[in-house]
Amino acid sequence: MSSRMVDAPAFVRSGSVVLDGVGLEVEDVVRLADGAARPVPDAEAMKRVTESWDAARQIAATGRVYGRSTGVGANRNEDVPTEDAAGHGLRLLRSHAGAIGEELPARQVRAMLAIRANQLLAAGAGLRPGVINALCEALEAGVHPVVNEFGSVGTGDIAALAQVGLALAGERPWRGAGTAGAPGAGSSTGTAVARAPEPQPLDNNDALALISSNALTLGQAALALHELRGLIGATQVVAALSLLAVDGSHEPYAAPVHAARPHRGSAEVARRMRELIGAAERPSPPLGRIQDPYGFRCLPQVHGPAQDAAAALEQVLAVEINAAAENPLISPEDMAAYHHGGFYLTQLALALDHFRLAVTQVARLSTSRLSTLNEPAYTRLRPFLADHEPASSGVMILEYAAGAALGDVRAFSAPASLGHAVLSRGVEEQASFASLAARQTLRSCGAYRLVVGCELVAAVRALRLRGLRPNPDLPVGRALALAESVLDEDPADRPLTDDVTAAAALLDRFTEIWTRSTS
CATH class of the missing domain: 1.20.200.10 (Fumarase/aspartase (Central domain))
Structure with missing residues (x-):
């Protein structure tokens, strides 16, 4: 879909972009999508993410929280049994990872990963901090999950992000990832091998928190704005x-x-x-x-x-x-999960x-x-x-x-x-x-x-x-x-x-x- 003459990331890095959930700009997204900068999670923002994750698990353990202790969509009133909670998250990702159509170019997927990592650092998702580290590791290594084009109607890129979630869990492939002793996509000589992040143990407290975002749409919009304005x-x-x-x-x-x-x-x-x-x-x-x-x-x-x-x-x-x-939005200050649109x-x-x-x-x-x-x-x-x-x-x-x-x-x-x-x-x-x-x-x-x-x-x-x-x-x-x-x-x-x-x-x-x- 991109009209750029070279769509693959450049990986000629000239600095870093600090992700803190507050100050990411369109130009930063473009640099990260092009591999021209490396992402650095802000330490204070990561502390807030940890607090949000701890709060989310406590809230879900003591009350009804959409997507964590209940189903989603029309299944929102169906409770998830406590003994089934661990498997609920992976089933949610598997069922929603149904995006269809052409595989998206690396640049668009990388823009999505950068934005999703930054949004998570705004600390309202209640997601485990390791996911943010994994997203940043993928951006730095030059790997990206396979994501297909169609799956969203503008109320959340849940299909695309579920595909990302399954890649993070080790169930879907990463593009650009090599194997030990063999040339990877990140190297023309075979001396450097791009590796996928270590699999993340995603459960009922992580699945919806990861996919409840429009990060793909926002990434595509940022890339389009940058190109057309120029x-x-x-x-x-x-x-x-x-x-x-x-x-x-x-x-x-x-x-x-x-x-x-x-x-x-x-x-x-x-x-x-x-x-x-x-x-x-x-x-x-x-x-x-x-x-x-x-x-x-x-x-x-x-x-x-x-x-x-x-x-x-x-x-x-x-x-x-x-x-x-x-x-829902997780608020550690209130120990509340706010359901909203x-x-x-x-x-x-x-x-x-x-x-x-x-x-x-x-x-x-x-x-x-x-x-x-x-x-x-x-x-x-x-x-x-x-x-x-x-x-x-x-x-x-x-x-x-x-x-x-x-x-x-x-x-x-x-x-x-x-x-x-x-x-x-x-x-x-x-x-x-x-x-x-x-x-x-x-x-x-x-x-x-x-x-x-x-x-x-x-x-x-x-x-x-x-x-x-x-x-x-x-x-x-x-x-x-x-x-x-x-x-x-x-x-x-x-x-x-x-x-x-x-x-x-x-x-x-x-x-x-x-x-x-x-x-």
Whole structure:
């Protein structure tokens, strides 16, 4: 599902991430998912986890606690006999480890493990501390359990996490784990062998406490947010190249325009555009046409809401990935188990839906600029940026290809939160479908890249044919030099598949240029 060129973890570690159940951020999740940092459980948080575990066992031994001394779902009123308690947890994991579909990529599973370890350190689950150590050991060793794609409707990733639980108990496989004396997946030489964590003795006090979480959905959402937010920034750099190619006006990015209508995201996009192209805060009027097409003139008004939507999504994720949202919530201070619905992800589902709709607007604007680049009235070149041969088609096909990829982006933007489900004999009669929203957001990344890749190929060709070279000290000048070092300069009619693929891969480098274009 990931659109990244390399999905496997990098394991080039440049530090550590402290997990304390309070301060984990989206960027930390990405680093842990990529193997770029090692997880370190906070000592004080681990003490709280131990207190919570002790309290949970005492509470369950003296009263009725959902999932510990009772069944789950519609079986919530069925008591578990004391003599059967030890086997109840494993039966719960086995029965719920029924996720179906494709096996998830390592990166997504690692993001889930990182978030679940951190949530457990918020100390509301009442889970044995050894499980947290095992999750962190797996992340450090570069191993992950086999997890399948479908099993959640946005009220808990119980199927995926039950698969994790059975792997922790030694009943399901780990990917990347080698055997003694043989090369493991973590080593190309066979000298280092990645080992799975030691099996954990999970019982009735651990099973539901482990799986009562949306960690997979949150991990996928964090990875998608990170990638798409970077791509939106890269798109602004591509748009700046297109603006130069059509002699576009700087007036839409003027500071007074956005001071008069002070939406934060739009004002920030306008400021970034001025930085990219070296425009003044109060630019002079254009010498030629009075107004540009919407693809240029309305860029701040389209990119700005996408940046705002990304910020809103990040705020929701910051709460969820540090939340003790397990049901029931174990409170050692009260010696109580509070049964609740804090696992229900309405906020995340709505934030993801909002974000995808905003991303779709940005992608559509890219196709608008691509159409403008094909028009001689704007570039003073031949139609479709064609060469000198009669009736040459140039980059004509890019409009069709970009439109096809945009169709996927648009389809994935359908609001997942409109879904509905009645489950477990009517006891669970609603669903947020945040899990679907996260998958759709991840899936849109690849198609979005291709849309903007088409614009980049056309913009670079137009600048080359016109012989335009922006100041190399400006961000847009560095972007053009980078693109020219990668993209074929031959303007003859030829297949452009490889050009677009290369341009799409280049967008991550453009994200870095965009990130640095700040005062």
